[in-house]
Amino acid sequence: MKITVVGAGAVGATCADNIARKELASEVVLLDIKEGFAEGKAMDMMQTAMLLGFDTKITGTTNDYSKTAGSEVVVITSGLPRKPGMTREELIGINAGIVKGVAENILKHSPNAIFVIISNPMDTMTYLAFKALGLPKNRVIGMGGALDSSRFKYFLGQAMNCSSNELHATVIGGHGDTTMIPLTRLATYNGVPVSKFLDAETLKKVAADTMVGGATLTGLLGTSAWYAPGAAGAAMVEAIVRDEKRVFASSVFLEGEYGQSDICMGVPVVVGKNGWEKIIDFELNEEEKAAFAKSADAVRAMNNVLSD
Numbered sequence: 606m607k608i609t610v611v612g613a614g615a616v617g618a619t620c621a622d623n624i625a626r627k628e629l630a631s632e633v634v635l636l637d638i639k640e641g642f643a644e645g646k647a648m649d650m651m652q653t654a655m656l657l658g659f660d661t662k663i664t665g666t667t668n669d670y671s672k673t674a675g676s677e678v679v680v681i682t683s684g685l686p687r688k689p690g691m692t693r694e695e696l697i698g699i700n701a702g703i704v705k706g707v708a709e710n711i712l713k714h715s716p717n718a719i720f721v722i723i724s725n726p727m728d729t730m731t732y733l734a735f736k737a738l739g740l741p742k743n744r745v746i747g748m749g750g751a752l753d754s755s756r757f758k759y760f761l762g763q764a765m766n767c768s769s770n771e772l773h774a775t776v777i778g779g780h781g782d783t784t785m786i787p788l789t790r791l792a793t794y795n796g797v798p799v800s801k802f803l804d805a806e807t808l809k810k811v812a813a814d815t816m817v818g819g820a821t822l823t824g825l826l827g828t829s830a831w832y833a834p835g836a837a838g839a840a841m842v843e844a845i846v847r848d849e850k851r852v853f854a855s856s857v858f859l860e861g862e863y864g865q866s867d868i869c870m871g872v873p874v875v876v877g878k879n880g881w882e883k884i885i886d887f888e889l890n891e892e893e894k895a896a897f898a899k900s901a902d903a904v905r906a907m908n909n910v911l912s913d
C-alpha cells in the first residue's frame with residue numbers, strides 16, 4: 606500500500622506523520638514544489654521510526670510525480686494557508702491553479718487513486734478537482750467536516766466537562782467561518798441530547814466558537830492550524846485503507862441530496878475502501894435546511910469565481 610501526500614508543509618507533514626505512526630501503508634511519499642523540502646521532512650520523520658517503532662517507509666520528492674506512481678490514496682494539501690485576518694475564500698485564485706495542476710499530475714501516475722482534498726477553500730477545491738479529474742464521484746472527497754466536527758466536540762466537551770470521545774456531534778455545510786453548520790440539535794452525549802446538559806445560550810456559544818475555531822487558531826499561531834487538520838486527514842485515510850465504514854462529514858459531490866446539486870459540500874458520509882460510499886440523511890428540520898441552502902449559496906458563489 607502506497608499513499609502520497611502532496612504539500613510537505615504544516616498540514617501535509619503532520620498528516621504523513623500520523624499515517625506513518627499508524628502504519629496505514631508500507632510507503633508514504635511526500636511531494637512538494639520547494640526544492641529539498643519534502644526530502645528533508647521525510648528524512649526527519651524517518652529518524653523517528655526507531656523511537657516510535659513504526660515500519661512505514663517515508664520518502665520525499667521535489668515535484669517528481671513518477672515517485673508517486675501506484676498510490677492508492679492521495680492527500681492534497683498543497684497551496685497557501687491563511688494568514689491572520691484572511692478568510693479561506695481569499696486563497697481561491699492561487700490555490701485553484703496549484704490544486705488542479707497537482708491533481709492532474711497525480712492521476713497520470715496513479716489512475717486508481719482515491720483523492721482526499723484539504724487545500725482551501727476546500728469545498729471549491731474539491732469541486733474543481735472532481736471536475737478536472739473526471740473520476741467517479743466517490744473517489745474525490747474533501748476534508749473539512751472531520752476537523753470542524755472534532756472542534757465542535759472539543760468545545761462541547763469543554764462546556765460539559767466531559768470526554769469529547771463520549772460525544773456525537775457533526776458539522777455540515779461549507780467549510781467556512783460563516784458557512785459551516787454545527788448541528789447542536791442532533792449532538793448527543795451517550796445518546797442523550799446535549800441540550801439536556803447545556804442551556805441554549807451556552808450551546809450557541811459552543812457553535813459560535815466552533816465556527817471561528819480555525820480563525821482563533823490562525824490569530825494565535827500567525828498561520829493556520831496543522832495538528833488537528835493533519836490528524837483529521839489521516840483519520841480519513843485510515844477509514845479508507847482499513848475499510849472502516851466510519852461516518853465523517855465530508856465535502857462530496859451532491860446530486861440532489863440535502864436539496865443541492867452540482868456542488869461539493871459537507872454532509873455525513875460513510876468512508877471505506879471505495880472512498881465515500883454513501884450519504885447519510887440526517888433529516889434536518891426547516892431551520893437547518895434553510896441554513897444548508899444558505900451555505901450552499903455561499904459555496905456556489907465561490908465556485909463561480911473559478912469560471913469568471
Ligand code: NAI
Nearest residue numbers: 612614615616637638683684685686723724725727748834
Ligand atoms: P504550508 O504553507 O505549510 O504548506 C503548503 C505546502 O504546499 C508548501 O510546502 C508549499 O511549498 C507546497 N506547495 C505549493 N504549491 C505546490 C505545488 N504546485 N506542488 C507541490 N507543493 C506545493 O500550508 P499548510 O498550513 O500546510 O496548509 C496547506 C493548505 O491546507 C492550505 O490551503 C490551508 O488553507 C489548507 N488547510 C485546510 C484545512 C481543512 O480543514 N480543509 C485545515 C488547515 C489548512
